[in-house]
Amino acid sequence: xxxxxxxxxxxxxxxxxxxxxxxxxxxxxSLDVDSPYAATYDEVLELLEDNEVDFMLGAGNVPGEILSxxxxxxHIPKIRDIxxxxxxxxxxxxxxxxxxxxxxxxxxxxDKLRPALDYKRLRGFKQAGRLEDFLSRNGxxxxxxxxxxxxxxxxxxxxxLKSGKKLNVETDQQLWLYAPxxxxxxxxxx
Numbered sequence: 001x002x003x004x005x006x007x008x009x010x011x012x013x014x015x016x017x018x019x020x021x022x023x024x025x026x027x028x029x030s031l032d033v034d035s036p037y038a039a040t041y042d043e044v045l046e047l048l049e050d051n052e053v054d055f056m057l058g059a060g061n062v063p064g065e066i067l068s069x070x071x072x073x074x075h076i077p078k079i080r081d082i083x084x085x086x087x088x089x090x091x092x093x094x095x096x097x098x099x100x101x102x103x104x105x106x107x108x109x110x111d112k113l114r115p116a117l118d119y120k121r122l123r124g125f126k127q128a129g130r131l132e133d134f135l136s137r138n139g140x141x142x143x144x145x146x147x148x149x150x151x152x153x154x155x156x157x158x159x160x161l162k163s164g165k166k167l168n169v170e171t172d173q174q175l176w177l178y179a180p181x182x183x184x185x186x187x188x189x190x
Contacts, residue, residue, distance in 0.1 A: 037086035039103045041067055047086070049126075053079055054119035058109060067104060070111035072119050079108055124181030131178040131185055146183060153185040 005021040007014045016024065038047040041064050048055055054072035061068045071079055080097070083090065083106065088099035099106040131150070135142070160167055169187035170176065177186035 039101055041104055068107040071108050072116060073110050074116060076110060121182055124179045127181055128177045128179040128186060131176040132174055134178045149183045150185055157187060
């Protein structure tokens with residue numbers, strides 16, 4: 001009989017084979033639960049990104065001292081909870097929220113201009129890389145719909161250029177980028 005392990009999480013039972021269970025056990029052994037929380041500019045930025053907080057850098061950043069961010073309205077409670085958990089104190093100045101520690105001040109303002117969908121697109125751009133690398137790395141694993149969307153975007157550029165439209169984009173395909181999360185080919189400005 002095959003031996004299996006499992007974890008319970010809320011209403012879920014996650015089945016794990018013995019090899020994966022050993023990997024998880026090794027991971028838990030290597031965790032340092034007493035390590036300090038994020039405190040520096042770069043650590044806090046990484047923490048916000050890892051927690052998929054919808055934010056952008058705002059005006060007034062002083063790397064190492066002040067992290068100024070614009071946060072989507074729906075994630076204001078989430079950042080409050082994150083900063084409270086890692087030991088920052090909160091001050092309110094009008095609509096501006098300041099989260100303060102001994103090493104860093106985070107200034108958070110609500111972004112009232114962008115809807116939630118814009119933030120999804122922005123997150124997708126963070127994983128953008130060269131189109132050529134994406135195609136060669138994924139080769140035959142790319143599904144036909146995604147490949148057709150890529151082809152259509154390239155053909156749109158080709159026909160726009162062929163029709164005489166003056167576009168100031170890079171025509172060297174080795175410099176084109178691709179954001180897989182958005183299924184978008186990005187033609188850099190030339």
